[in-house]
Amino acid sequence: MNVPPMIGIDSLQVAFGHGAQRMVAVDGVSLRVADGECYGLVGESGSGKSTVLRAVSGLNPDWSGRVSIGGVEQAATRSKGFFKTCQMVFQDPYGSLHPRHSVDRILAEPVAIHGLDDADGRINRALREVGLGPSFRFRYPHQLSGGQRQRVAIARALILEPRVLLLDEPTSALDVSVQAEILNLLRRLRATYGLTMVLVSHNLAVVANLCDRLAVMNRGRLVEELTVEALRRGDARQPYTQQLLRASQGYDRATADSFRDFA
Amino acid sequence: MSEPLLEVSNLRVSFPTRQGVTEAVRGVSFTLGREKLGIVGESGSGKSMTGRSILGLVPPPGRVTADRLAFRGEDLRTASDKRLRAIRGSGIAMVMQDPKFSLNPVMTVGRQIAEAYRVHTRASAREAKRRALEMLAAVRIRDPERVYDRYPHEVSGGMGQRIMIAMMLIPDPALLIADEPTSALDVTVQMQILAILDDLCGQRGMGMIFVSHDLNLVASFCDRVLIMYAGRVVESCRAADLHNARHPYTRGLLDSLPRLDDDRRDLPVLTRDPAWLTDDPAAEALR
Amino acid sequence: MTSQTQSSSWRAWLTTDTPQSRAQARLGRAWVGWCAFRRNQLAMVGLLIVLALVVVAALAPLLAPHHPYDQDLANRLQPPTAGHWLGTDGFGRDILSRLIHGARLTLMIVALVALTAPVIGLVIGTVAGYRGGWVDAALMRVTDIFLAFPKLILALAFVAALGPGIENAVIAIAITSWPPYARLARAETLTIRHADFISAARLQGASGPRIVLGHIMPLCVASLVVRTTLDMAGVILTAAGLGFLGLGAQPPLPEWGAMIAAGRQNVLEQWWVAAMPGLAIFVVSLGFNLLGDGLRDVLDPKGD
Numbered sequence: 123m124n125v126p127p128m129i130g131i132d133s134l135q136v137a138f139g140h141g142a143q144r145m146v147a148v149d150g151v152s153l154r155v156a157d158g159e160c161y162g163l164v165g166e167s168g169s170g171k172s173t174v175l176r177a178v179s180g181l182n183p184d185w186s187g188r189v190s191i192g193g194v195e196q197a198a199t200r201s202k203g204f205f206k207t208c209q210m211v212f213q214d215p216y217g218s219l220h221p222r223h224s225v226d227r228i229l230a231e232p233v234a235i236h237g238l239d240d241a242d243g244r245i246n247r248a249l250r251e252v253g254l255g256p257s258f259r260f261r262y263p264h265q266l267s268g269g270q271r272q273r274v275a276i277a278r279a280l281i282l283e284p285r286v287l288l289l290d291e292p293t294s295a296l297d298v299s300v301q302a303e304i305l306n307l308l309r310r311l312r313a314t315y316g317l318t319m320v321l322v323s324h325n326l327a328v329v330a331n332l333c334d335r336l337a338v339m340n341r342g343r344l345v346e347e348l349t350v351e352a353l354r355r356g357d358a359r360q361p362y363t364q365q366l367l368r369a370s371q372g373y374d375r376a377t378a379d380s381f382r383d384f385a
Numbered sequence: 386m387s388e389p390l391l392e393v394s395n396l397r398v399s400f401p402t403r404q405g406v407t408e409a410v411r412g413v414s415f416t417l418g419r420e421k422l423g424i425v426g427e428s429g430s431g432k433s434m435t436g437r438s439i440l441g442l443v444p445p446p447g448r449v450t451a452d453r454l455a456f457r458g459e460d461l462r463t464a465s466d467k468r469l470r471a472i473r474g475s476g477i478a479m480v481m482q483d484p485k486f487s488l489n490p491v492m493t494v495g496r497q498i499a500e501a502y503r504v505h506t507r508a509s510a511r512e513a514k515r516r517a518l519e520m521l522a523a524v525r526i527r528d529p530e531r532v533y534d535r536y537p538h539e540v541s542g543g544m545g546q547r548i549m550i551a552m553m554l555i556p557d558p559a560l561l562i563a564d565e566p567t568s569a570l571d572v573t574v575q576m577q578i579l580a581i582l583d584d585l586c587g588q589r590g591m592g593m594i595f596v597s598h599d600l601n602l603v604a605s606f607c608d609r610v611l612i613m614y615a616g617r618v619v620e621s622c623r624a625a626d627l628h629n630a631r632h633p634y635t636r637g638l639l640d641s642l643p644r645l646d647d648d649r650r651d652l653p654v655l656t657r658d659p660a661w662l663t664d665d666p667a668a669e670a671l672r
Numbered sequence: 673m674t675s676q677t678q679s680s681s682w683r684a685w686l687t688t689d690t691p692q693s694r695a696q697a698r699l700g701r702a703w704v705g706w707c708a709f710r711r712n713q714l715a716m717v718g719l720l721i722v723l724a725l726v727v728v729a730a731l732a733p734l735l736a737p738h739h740p741y742d743q744d745l746a747n748r749l750q751p752p753t754a755g756h757w758l759g760t761d762g763f764g765r766d767i768l769s770r771l772i773h774g775a776r777l778t779l780m781i782v783a784l785v786a787l788t789a790p791v792i793g794l795v796i797g798t799v800a801g802y803r804g805g806w807v808d809a810a811l812m813r814v815t816d817i818f819l820a821f822p823k824l825i826l827a828l829a830f831v832a833a834l835g836p837g838i839e840n841a842v843i844a845i846a847i848t849s850w851p852p853y854a855r856l857a858r859a860e861t862l863t864i865r866h867a868d869f870i871s872a873a874r875l876q877g878a879s880g881p882r883i884v885l886g887h888i889m890p891l892c893v894a895s896l897v898v899r900t901t902l903d904m905a906g907v908i909l910t911a912a913g914l915g916f917l918g919l920g921a922q923p924p925l926p927e928w929g930a931m932i933a934a935g936r937q938n939v940l941e942q943w944w945v946a947a948m949p950g951l952a953i954f955v956v957s958l959g960f961n962l963l964g965d966g967l968r969d970v971l972d973p974k975g976d
Contacts, residue, residue: 167542
């Protein structure tokens with residue numbers, strides 16, 4: 123394939139702390155995400171999946187390796203233009219919106235930062251796009267439910283018309299019925315705009331619902347990459363992936379005893 | 386049939402607010418034997434409040450009323466504060482979602498477990514320590530001696546929840562109320578902790594109320610399930626039959642879950658019927 | 673009847689969940705805050721005292737029965753009478769009139785300090801907290817140096833250096849009272865610096881100043897306003913203390929602290945000369961404290 127991938131990560135390494143306290147959170151992760159693809163990153167806490175996302179997004183500048191977005195090699199600190207290409211949605215809809223900013227202000231800010239025209243039209247369009255409508259425009263976050271907040275967060279990410287959307291556990295703080303709505307919304311947005319997505323989640327079923335391919339991570343390393351079809355068939359090569367699959371089938375006394383730690 | 390462990394009839398929890406009184410729990414009734422009873426529902430369904438109200442742990446200004454609220458035949462509504470304290474712990478124990486908030490940060494975990502034992506028995510310090518170490522081993526902590534001298538911030542989330550369970554179970558309660566005990570944990574750790582709870586229930590003949598938002602987990606772990614919606618029990622069934630539930634709310638919840646064994650992409654969205662707020666579940670069952 | 677329906681429709685407009693414009697949303701928030709504040713009766717008392725101070729200061733020439741500087745040596749040190757409700761001082765000046773005019777000075781001191789010290793503290797604290805690293809270290813060491821001296825002593829030193837006078841007293845008080853605000857703002861900033869909504873703003877491409885000004889400062893302002901209001905009593909007392917020591921307002925200015933100082937020679941025989949300004953200081957300090965307590969209930973985000 124000669125077309126460069128939308129997201130290319132090569133031997134990414136992220137470490138926190140210095141000296142004896144040094145902890146390698148991500149250790150030599152390489153992956154490619156094609157244009158328009160939805161890629162899942164699955165793992166347990168401490169697997170480094172969110173750390174990969176934060177390095178790609180530019181939130182955490184302390185990494186080594188190579189990261190390219192849209193064929194452009196990225197430095198640790200990003201230019202303002204980068205954020206028009208790549209946006210992120212966070213896990214906790216209660217923490218990701220400023221408690222004293224109205225929806226209007228939240229959505230107007232990125233438009234102002236990038237000096238775009240027609241703020242009014244953009245805000246109304248973005249709200250309609252995420253199924254909220256103009257009546258929500260002047261509300262404050264405390265007047266919204268968790269699902270509505272997450273929709274506002276998605277609208278904020280989309281208002282700059284990015285090509286890449288990074289999703290950090292976007293539904294894990296929501297009720298299952300709301301989770302279904304948000305997953306449907308994300309799928310529709312991806313189809314409409316041809317968005318490239320990276321979805322970080324601990325929930326295999328959520329990843330299978332939205333993604334085409336996924337990578338399983340454990341302790342900072344990429345364990346294996348597989349397609350969603352293979353995941354559905356239970357076709358995992360690595361024992362760690364198989365264990366994750368078994369654990370997601372619900373409680374079973376015998377299965378619980380079979381679990382072991384993978385270093 | 387032997388005397389039920391817990392009888393709850395027409396339990397109501399209400400909170401006065403500026404706009405009037407909000408009812409978080411609106412007439413919940415059930416009896417519990419030596420079994421694992423799951424209470425599932427979405428946030429705001431009143432499932433946690435139901436669990437808390439049994440122990441009198443509803444935060445003020447909440448008000449709890451019930452036609453009957455009895456633990457082993459003893460009325461919890463009229464029990465004195467002193468009696469309630471005795472029941473909490475030695476009779477009924479509770480495990481919450483986040484162990485970090487429930488453990489004292491400046492006391493080693495071992496001492497906390499030993500203290501919990503000594504509050505309810507007149508055991509010597511040495512006896513308490515021996516029991517605490519036994520208990521740590523019972524929740525499958527590999528090196529109890531070492532963990533005994535750790536502080537809460539020095540242990541992982543999964544380990545903290547095991548310690549919490551050890552602390553709650555050391556006075557040998559007859560009933561354990563577990564409020565989302567594994568929601569903050571990884572799936573594999575979650576399974577291991579559930580296995581511990583499962584074994585302890587089996588060995589000690591303990592009853593358990595398992596409050597959770599996770600339908601699959603409750604279906605596979607519990608014996609019986611209550612499904613709550615807006616402060617009421619809309620359906621109650623055997624856990625194994627949960628996937629054949631009949632109430633449209635339960636069905637809607639089940640359908641909205643993405644599944645690995647089903648490659649449909651668009652998920653059906655739950656449409657809430659206002660009738661669910663007023664339907665009488667008992668009449669529903671008769672129909 | 674119509675006025676009643678009108679007022680209830682206003683209330684509905686203010687408390688709606690679906691405001692139609694920015695102004696309506698803002699007014700709605702202010703209204704909810706006002707409703708919460710109004711339920712605290714002590715805070716309302718505090719607000720009334722502060723408002724009364726403002727009114728008295730604004731209308732001082734109209735309210736005062738005499739000119740504050742008019743001396744009447746024949747009637748010096750008179751007890752309260754019908755002609756002089758609060759008596760006269762050592763120069764036969766009407767104490768009530770001096771108190772009324774003194775309200776202007778008190779209000780000026782309070783306003784100037786409230787507009788400077790918390791603003792300096794807010795800027796230093798939020799910048800230090802958000803930037804971290806050497807900026808934080810440098811700014812906080814400066815703050816520590818100021819905090820290491822007792823406030824009144826430091827203010828005394830500044831006034832001594834700048835020369836006595838009410839403007840210099842205000843400057844000295846402002847210079848010595850910003851460090852606690854800086855500490856407070858920094859502590860608040862540290863708790864919100866890693867919040868997701870700050871990360872989200874960074875991912876929008878927002879610059880450091882934009883984040884500090886638009887995202888961090890609004891969240892620190894609430895606790896600073898509360899703290900400032902509570903500190904106003906202390907500011908009035910410090911100003912009075914400087915006045916008492918002869919380093920603040922100079923005679924014949926009717927500053928309350930200076931008035932107490934002037935009355936102290938005859939405090940046993942003619943107690944009202946010192947007691948009346950003391951009472952005024954007490955009432956106004958109390959008013960600010962009650963107001964601050966009420967504001968804390970409304971503005972403190974932890975109360976949500």
